[in-house]
Amino acid sequence: MNEVTDALSPIEDGFRAENCFLFGPSGAGKTTVARASVRALRREVLDVPHAYVNCWQDYTRNAVLEILARDLVGTAVSRTSSTSELIKRVKMNLNSPGVVILDEVDQLEETEVLYDLHEIRGLSWIGIANDEIDLLAGLDDRVRSRVSVGYRVRFDSYSDDMIAEILERRARSGLGPNAAEADVFERIARLCDGDARTGIKTLRVSARFAMDEGLSTIPVRVVDDALPQAKREMARKTYSKLNQHQRVIYEILREEGPLIQRELYERYTRKHADPVTLRYLRDSHLLKLEHYDLIETEHRAGKKFYDLSIEHHEVHPEQV
Ligand SMILES: Nc1ncnc2c1ncn2[C@@H]1O[C@H](COP(=O)(O)OP(=O)(O)OP(=O)(O)O)[C@@H](O)[C@H]1O
Ligand SMILES: [Mg+2]
Structure with missing residues (x-):
């Protein structure tokens, strides 16, 4: 969090912040830290222009710019705005670093779109992913050399002790x-492999199980059954976030898996009206589906x- 707030600190003096890239495993706190850093900045500087984009849902250039x-910049957008109109709109209305x-x-x-962002004066970004990928790989060399990533922050999974502490605080306030x-916290921490999301979800399901039994405290024995239920509920949530490419792959594997890449791709191109390339499918969608288990x-x-x-x-x- 200190590194991210450092990256953002130029904004306090009216300058563009450094771009940062946060990466690490699921449930390690990346999204939480990014949001908390922006929130902390907003306590220092009122009215910092800020936005949050989940590129899983909004993966095209226009979607991000919209x-x-x-x-x-708080303007009304119509579905038909062109890329250049959107860029112009943001440039005209961004009056202080954001x-x-x-x-x-x-x-x-x-x-x-990373180059579009670079061209918007005063704008910086915090990129988040699971792997330390080269975000700028797809840009031409000339463009690439201008976009800089000032901070790279690696997140490691939480230790069992840290998870137990997070859970204890959650339980106390929630x-x-x-x-x-x-x-109970120690048991959950041991089972959830440094992933705070799984830990918190398991705590919540454990509490529900205890309530179902009419208990006011969570007995440690419910934890082992709460974990698989928590995982199923998380799986449902993840599924609901899949984009159409990922859903097609999901359904194909559900019906016909296991498949090798070529077979999978061949079925996908038959089922999807506007398929991406094999390489993109592999490097982006398949990898993502794998990361989310x-x-x-x-x-x-x-x-x-x-x-x-x-x-x-x-x-x-x-059906969960
Ligand atoms: N240090 C922390 N203290 C309290 N809660 C935390 C902490 N870190 C993470 N959490 C909670 O754990 C859950 C997962 O964290 P978060 O969403 O930030 O993970 P992530 O690294 O973005 O994972 P993913 O790669 O899956 O998106 C969230 O509910 C978040 O509130
Ligand atoms: Mg996240």
């Missing part, structure tokens, strides 16, 4: 002072097979 026109969070930035299909003993890969007889993960084969997420 959000900037709407949320960063920042945009580009969450899941590895999902951007049109990375030239459930009351005596909702659970330390052994929706699909898993296995090497057999020198080939790599893709399949849905077990939780997803068991029950369709829409």
